[in-house]
Amino acid sequence: MNLVLTVTVLIAMALAYQVGLARSKAVATGGERLHSRPGYYGVLVALWCGLPALLLFGLWSLFQDSIIEILVVRQLPVEFASLGEQELQALLRRISALASGRGLVGEVEAFEVSAAEHMARLGSLGNLIMVASMAVVAVLGLLGARRHVTPRLKARNHIERLIMLLLALSSGVAILTTVGIVLSMIGEAIHFFRYVSPVEFFFGTVWNPRFSTAGSGTQGQFGLLPLLWGTLMVSIIALLVAIPLGLMTAIYMAEYAPAWLRSVAKPIIEILAGIPTIVYGFFALVVIGPFLSGLGEMIGISIRATSALTAGLVMGIMIIPFVSSLSDDIITQVPKALRDGALGLGATKSESIRQVVLPAALPGIVGAFLLAASRAIGETMIVVLAAGNNPALHANPFEAVSTITVTIVNQLTGDMDFSSPQSLVAFALGLTLFVITLGLNVIALVVVRKYRQQYE
Numbered sequence: 001m002n003l004v005l006t007v008t009v010l011i012a013m014a015l016a017y018q019v020g021l022a023r024s025k026a027v028a029t030g031g032e033r034l035h036s037r038p039g040y041y042g043v044l045v046a047l048w049c050g051l052p053a054l055l056l057f058g059l060w061s062l063f064q065d066s067i068i069e070i071l072v073v074r075q076l077p078v079e080f081a082s083l084g085e086q087e088l089q090a091l092l093r094r095i096s097a098l099a100s101g102r103g104l105v106g107e108v109e110a111f112e113v114s115a116a117e118h119m120a121r122l123g124s125l126g127n128l129i130m131v132a133s134m135a136v137v138a139v140l141g142l143l144g145a146r147r148h149v150t151p152r153l154k155a156r157n158h159i160e161r162l163i164m165l166l167l168a169l170s171s172g173v174a175i176l177t178t179v180g181i182v183l184s185m186i187g188e189a190i191h192f193f194r195y196v197s198p199v200e201f202f203f204g205t206v207w208n209p210r211f212s213t214a215g216s217g218t219q220g221q222f223g224l225l226p227l228l229w230g231t232l233m234v235s236i237i238a239l240l241v242a243i244p245l246g247l248m249t250a251i252y253m254a255e256y257a258p259a260w261l262r263s264v265a266k267p268i269i270e271i272l273a274g275i276p277t278i279v280y281g282f283f284a285l286v287v288i289g290p291f292l293s294g295l296g297e298m299i300g301i302s303i304r305a306t307s308a309l310t311a312g313l314v315m316g317i318m319i320i321p322f323v324s325s326l327s328d329d330i331i332t333q334v335p336k337a338l339r340d341g342a343l344g345l346g347a348t349k350s351e352s353i354r355q356v357v358l359p360a361a362l363p364g365i366v367g368a369f370l371l372a373a374s375r376a377i378g379e380t381m382i383v384v385l386a387a388g389n390n391p392a393l394h395a396n397p398f399e400a401v402s403t404i405t406v407t408i409v410n411q412l413t414g415d416m417d418f419s420s421p422q423s424l425v426a427f428a429l430g431l432t433l434f435v436i437t438l439g440l441n442v443i444a445l446v447v448v449r450k451y452r453q454q455y456e
Helices: 002-028 038-074 078-082 085-099 110-147 155-193 198-203 225-256 259-274 277-299 308-332 336-344 349-360 362-378 381-386 404-411 421-455
Strands: none
Touching: 002 038, 002 110, 038 085, 038 110, 038 155, 085 110, 155 198, 155 421, 225 259, 225 308, 225 349, 225 362, 225 404, 259 308, 277 308, 277 381, 308 362, 308 381, 336 349, 349 362, 362 421, 381 404, 404 421
């Protein structure tokens, strides 16, 4: 029903647009010049018709269930007035299941059937009231807006202010969401640090988040350094694969490739970014890992099928489009006058690329590298399947490692007590990832500002 109402309101807004458009044209025939183009008046009438109805629909959808539950609770027998909050919610879930026609496990009491019927009647009545209210509000908005369509109405200014308000609200939602995520992580991380010392967490070299012995009161070891080093090792291997291949691909596509080849090859390369990461992880586990292990046996080197090298290689293939596509776009934006000037001074094409084009495009290329690094550091599924799970501090890329993202998955999976340090540590790890990404952004911003002043 919600979808039907939404579509109905959108159709009404389309009709209101035509009404406003026709009204503005009729007013303009009187000889007085309109302040705005007729389309602005149509949009203004459509918004006055649809937005109040949609707002009423949203508020009613938000509070309808709570109001109905309160009314149903008042109709319950007197002996249920002393139920606790959890028991009452469980009873309401049973009644709601009966009202919606779903089956229940166990015997159904007579009062539950009566309450379910009452809830169904209230729901139907509420829907009728909502539909009628929305219709009245939409008609009143349409008539009022149509009456105010005059040559002196500054419809364009109203629409522009509304668009600015919507843009500001969108920006506010994004900012508040980020702030909320950070504050939630900080709050839970502070709770975690009540159990584990920050010094032990940030500088510990052993990761073993388990209680040592039953009844001993001692907790496991939560050293971050093995996880941080595993994350950096896999990310470095991925960047060593993605940055050279991606940058050289971008240079070829932007400077050397003919137009027909570029139009075909670039979309094919960008398809790599659209492949689900679970597919990459399965590919690494089934194909790349055994291949590297067999190759190591041939040359006398022990390479595990699940290792930092396996995860890094596949992750590097995955983030090649992030480097190549962005770098290609930046390189093609370098003014042709710089290339012509270098060639006019006697430089070869390769020299002009190395000494003129790439330095001029360096801020954007650094941004592409940053995006690739952030993508590598935050990747989860590939390292879950291909890196193994060995939170040990070693420098051998042929052995299994554990990363921060893998550990977050492990600590929040299963039947866990979310008030224990074994679960709260996931928020401390997430906050650490956030700080690392923020540091990369700051470094990139400094580089961009420095070279932008030089080449603009």
